[in-house]
Amino acid sequence: MxxxxxxxxxxxxxxxxxxxxxxxxxxxxxxxxxxxxxxxxxxxxxxxxxxxxxxxxxxxxxxxxxxxxxxxxxxxxxQAGAHQVIGVKVTGDQLFGVVCDLRCEVLDEVTVPVGDRRPEALIQQITDLVAGLRADRPTVGSVGLAVSGDVDAGSGHVAYSPFLGWHDVPLGAQVAERTGLATTVENDVRALLTGERWYGVGRGLSSLALVTVGAGIGCALLVNGQVVHGSFGVAGEVGHVLVDPDGPLCHCGNRGCVEAIAGSAGILDRMAQAGFGALGIGDVADLARSGQSDAVRVLGDAGRAVGIGIATIANLVGAQHIVITGEAISDEHDYDVMDPHVRRAFAERAFGSAASAAIELRPLRFVDWARGAAACAVENFVTHYGRS
Ligand SMILES: [Zn+2]
Missing domain, CATH: 1.10.10.10 (Winged helix-like DNA-binding domain superfamily/Winged helix DNA-binding domain)
Known part of the structure; x- marks a missing residue:
């Protein structure tokens, strides 16, 4: 840097x-x-x-x-425009990039499909995207990249990203070398948390949990004012909290994890078993709203699993505020279907005063991921400003 x-x-x-x-x-x-x-x-x-x-x-x-x-x-x-940053959410299908100022206002955004997700090709695509967003913006000075999986933010190294199929990729160093810009790499859910910590609901809080519900169940934690990274890069894996020992098989090898019940694949599998194939999450929500009993049951179980997961977080770290967001609650439909189940299970399982945590369910726009990556770049710039 x-x-x-x-x-x-x-x-x-x-x-x-x-x-x-x-x-x-x-x-x-x-x-x-x-x-x-x-x-x-x-x-x-x-x-x-x-x-x-x-x-x-x-x-x-x-x-x-x-x-x-x-x-x-x-x-x-x-002077928000004095230093601009580029944030990029890297997925196996798309790169989503934004230019932000120091207040993380989005000044420009672009989405490009990923052609080849192997490291060399994708790093070059990221480099090209940064070059395009940077053109005619002389105050762009740093880059933040958000990647799902096991990321070492200190070194900018992606240890393992299942969706990209990457192992041990020095992403930060490669992008910094090719763009000439200070580059920060962070796990995507921790990047979202960083955005909330600097510019959102996390300002002034010493503890905050952010849970994403989608294909996987992600979680990032702020405890005592610090983002928790875990001694081995893993922490806050609420997706693999046990809900039902006899529940559906999870990809981690266990049964009845939160993710197996509330992840979108788990929801769609259970609907398929009930005879409803070829649905999207929004379709399941529509069915539930119309009173279809299988959809009501499956989404109710999903909400309950998420509620048990966040109660576990509250019981362990005493979070002040818990944000639940993600593609599975990305439109108003699903969110109103799951909301009461999440809150009821949380209230039942949170111990004593841990139940005082504020629970907030909200949709997640895709731009928020890239903005979280940009927030990481701002954080790095501000925290290390004037130091080598
Ligand atoms: Zn699991």
Whole structure:
């Protein structure tokens, strides 16, 4: 990772203030002192190099006032366009790329089909996509890539990605070398969590769980303000929490995992066994809404399995807020069908005060994945700004 040559060295306090400003967009010096625990003098010293680098600017004549004295507040505002990033969600079928500013506003987006998913060909496709998005955007300075599977964010190495069929691919190093841009690689669900942590519901929270329900059941955890990566790259595998020892076979080799019951393949298999072949998840939801008993049962079981899974998370780590999202609840249909089952099972299984966690089900747009990748690039830029 390289900063720009002219980047001033930020103190740890400077980094903290820069992070806070990128999260909030703008803040008064008083609010910055309050939110970071720094003294007003430390805030002044922290803001100075950011002003000099053109990453923030100040305005002094806001209608709002600063504290009880009633003085006009000096607002410090992020220059969101000063550094742009490219985020790419890499799948076996498509590359989905966005250009974002420091506030993770999407400025441009593109989707391209994947021709050949072998590493050499796909890395070249990613490089070409970055080059296309970067044209005429001189402030693009970094890239974030989101990949499903076992990813070492520190090294940018993809250890294993089942959907891509990749083993031990040095993705980050390859893309950095070919594009000349600092490149961050993260597991796709952790990238989504990073987006929520910086720009969404996770701002200001010390613990947050994000669960994706789709072909697989993914989960990323923020605990004590840190994204959990696991000692061996695996953590939060809620998809393989046991729900029913006599349940359907899971691809992991066990029976009755959350993923075997609530993953889209599990749902469609159970509908096929009931005589409903060739359906999509949306069709199952439509059937359930019309009162068809098999669809009601299968989606009810799926919602219940997800509820047990998130109760397990709440019981283990005491998450404040749990977001459930993903392609299986990507339109309003499925989500209203599963929602009460998720909440009921959660309420039954969460122990004591762990049940206080806020549960939020929401659709997932595909652009959110790429935006999560972009958030990882912003996080890397802000956290390492001015350091080698
Ligand atoms: Zn399993």
């Amino acid at each position: 390289t900063g720009r040559p002219e980047a001033p060295v930020l103190s740890p306090a400077g980094t903290r203030v820069f992070q806070q400003l990128v999260m909030t967009g703008e803040a008064s010096r008083t609010a910055l002192a309050h939110d970071t625990g720094l003294t007003p003098g430390a805030i002044t010293r922290a803001v100075r190099p950011l002003l000099a680098a053109g990453l923030v600017h100040e305005t002094g004549d806001r209608a709002s006032t600063d504290g009880a004295l009633g003085r006009p507040a000096t607002m410090v505002t992020v």
